[in-house]
Amino acid sequence: MNKLNLLIVEDDINTINEYKASIRNFDNFYLVGTTNNSSEAVNMVKEYCPHAVILDLELHLGSGNGLIFLKQLCELALPYKPFILVVTNNISNVTHSIARNLGADFVITKNQNDFSCKMVLEFLSSIAQSTINSNLNSSSAAQAAADISNRETLRDKISTELDLIGISSKLKGRQYLADAIEITYNQRVSNLCSIIAKKYSKTDASVERAMQTAINHAWRNTDIESLERYYTTYINPQKGVPTVMEFIYYYSAKIKKSL
Structure with a gap:
């Protein structure tokens, strides 16, 4: 089944x-990202070519607003157009009309009796295939969809490998390690911790410390047979555990061979 690539702009x-929890109950969505910043949302549309965007008009806890996003999107004149589903507290018909004139496809107000994030996703799910098909003629959207599918496969593989050696999902370092392995899989970079730290608004040191803690936790709690089966490269006997960079490079190379 083709999945609908979805961007959520919400503050x-x-x-x-709630959206993230509800999406787990659907098998035809792939969440490309979330943001509370209208300018960042435009950049994410350009990068990820989502099939659909859930757009909140008021971004009081973020930056900009939904109308700015729609205006900037119109000015780009992209070769494809995501389905724009406005979900808003604003009940002004004038505002809704402006949004539609700027390219919004449908408006749902949050004050209606049956409103829920699940209801929003059910609506999108009902039109998912036609929305996907409408973008098939765009080569850039098709390539973006293929790239996202490949990334999803990569992320699933990384997650499986981390599970096998007991890197707990409860540890912050697991997410950092997954991101680092993905980045290194695609390209070796010298400022890996800085890239991840910037993404999560953390310091380089705290990111590296969290990753090493996650590795140490696995080597302390996972049975030695599993570790030797799934992590087969050399480990300095004086340290007894891989360093962060040894771990990341090992898994990026291992996964590249298997995909």
Whole structure:
């Protein structure tokens, strides 16, 4: 089944978390990202070519607003157009009309009786295939969809490998390690911790420390047979565990051979 690549532009973290929880109950969505910044949202549309965008008009806890996003998107004149689903507290018909004139395809107000994030996703799910098909004629959108599918496969493989050696999903360092392996899989970089630290608004040192903690936790708690089976490269006997960079390079190379 083709998945609908979805971008969520929303400033309320509780709402974002509700969307993420609800998406797990659908098998035809792939979340390319979330943001509370209208300018960043435009850049994400250019980069990820989502099939659909859930757009909150008011981004009080972020930057910009949904109308600015729509205006900037119109000015880009992209060769493809995502389906824009406005989800808003604003009940002004004038505002809704402006949004539609700027390219919004449908408007759902949050104050209606049956509103929920699940309801929004059910609506999108009902039109998912036609929305995907409408973008098939765009080579850039098709390539972006292929890239996202490949990335999803890579992320699944990384997650499986980390599970096999007991890198717990409860540890912050696991997400950092997954990101680092993905980055290194695609390209060797010298400022790996800095890239991840910037993404999560952390310091380089705290990111590296969290990754090493996750590795140490696995080597302390996972049975030695599993570690030797799934992590087969040399480990300095004086340290007894891989360093962060040894671990990342090993898995980026291992996964590259298997995909």
